[in-house]
Amino acid sequence: xxxxxxxxxxxxxxxxxxxxxxxxxxxxxxxxxxxxxxxxxxxxxxxxxxxxxxxxxxxxxxxxxxxxxxxxxxxxxxxxxxxxxxxxxxxxxxxxxxxxxxxxxxxxxxxxxxxxxxxxxxxxxxxxxxxxxxxxxxxxxxxxxxxxxxxxxxxxxxxxxxxxxxxxxxxxxxxxxxxxxxxxxxxxxxxxxxxxxxxxxxxxxxxxxxxxxxxxxxxxxxxxxxxxxxxxxxxxxxxxxxxxxxxxxxxxxxxxxxxxxxxxxxxxxxxxxxxxxxxxxx
Numbered sequence: 659x660x661x662x663x664x665x666x667x668x669x670x671x672x673x674x675x676x677x678x679x680x681x682x683x684x685x686x687x688x689x690x691x692x693x694x695x696x697x698x699x700x701x702x703x704x705x706x707x708x709x710x711x712x713x714x715x716x717x718x719x720x721x722x723x724x725x726x727x728x729x730x731x732x733x734x735x736x737x738x739x740x741x742x743x744x745x746x747x748x749x750x751x752x753x754x755x756x757x758x759x760x761x762x763x764x765x766x767x768x769x770x771x772x773x774x775x776x777x778x779x780x781x782x783x784x785x786x787x788x789x790x791x792x793x794x795x796x797x798x799x800x801x802x803x804x805x806x807x808x809x810x811x812x813x814x815x816x817x818x819x820x821x822x823x824x825x826x827x828x829x830x831x832x833x834x835x836x837x838x839x840x841x842x843x844x845x846x847x848x849x850x851x852x853x854x855x856x857x858x859x860x861x862x863x864x865x866x867x868x869x870x871x872x873x874x875x876x877x878x879x880x881x882x883x884x885x886x887x888x889x890x891x892x893x894x895x896x897x898x899x900x901x902x903x904x905x906x907x908x909x910x911x912x913x914x915x916x917x918x919x920x921x922x923x924x925x926x927x928x929x930x931x932x933x934x935x936x937x938x939x940x
Contacts (some may be wrong), residue, residue, distance in 0.1 A: 784800035
């Protein structure tokens with residue numbers, strides 16, 4: 659999920675504006691991509707000298723510098739939780755680097771894993787291994803609270819205008835899946851949000867991450883809510899978030915999968931998910 663710099667900046671602005679609610683929200687759907695019948699054996703890592711995760715500081719709420727100048731975020735807490743499950747907390751390290759330096763650092767043996775939203779592609783798989791996917795960022799619709807629109811969204815937006823952002827995967831997905839529904843194309847998300855608030859469109863379709871932050875920010879003026887559930891597509895929205903690992907340490911792929919499933923089953927993943935995504939993504 660290699661997000662370009664302008665999008666990262668926009669997400670950071672939305673993150674700063676949003677007020678994260680740490681209260682456990684029973685209504686939020688917790689994603690689970692694990693087969694309950696699949697078993698992983700806890701790996702023996704006593705000879706592993708260290709477990710260093712490489713990340714960045716510009717992908718909030720996954721990895722960022724907080725107000726106390728500390729490296730923070732969902733990925734940071736997830737990395738620590740993984741180390742805890744693997745029994746290597748005393749050897750667990752997390753280092754932030756510029757995006758362009760992550761893979762060269764791995765190639766030099768300066769880290770064991772990258773936890774930064776690196777895209778899972780055929781090209782990347784030539785040089786890196788990946789853990790199982792632990793999170794997808796789906797597409798979602800939002801609408802005004804007083805719009806009167808109700809699920810299913812396909813029927814709700816019949817003869818209505820839906821705002822999408824020009825040249826995005828979500829514009830392409832809408833054109834494919836909702837081909838006979840009307841899209842109003844905007845240059846930026848901010849322009850689409852403003853049009854929604856003014857009633858120029860009845861809904862906006864975009865990525866659930868930025869939508870959730872906008873909904874909880876002061877910029878939204880508490881105008882809007884999610885409409886219907888999430889839409890997922892590997893083709894349009896990527897293969898999700900995973901941990902990248904060196905091909906020279908294949909045992910660590912198994913270790914990551916073991917820890918990620920344990921975290922999912924024991925409730926730790928849900929705790930972290932609700933801490934950083936209180937409105938949910940699904």
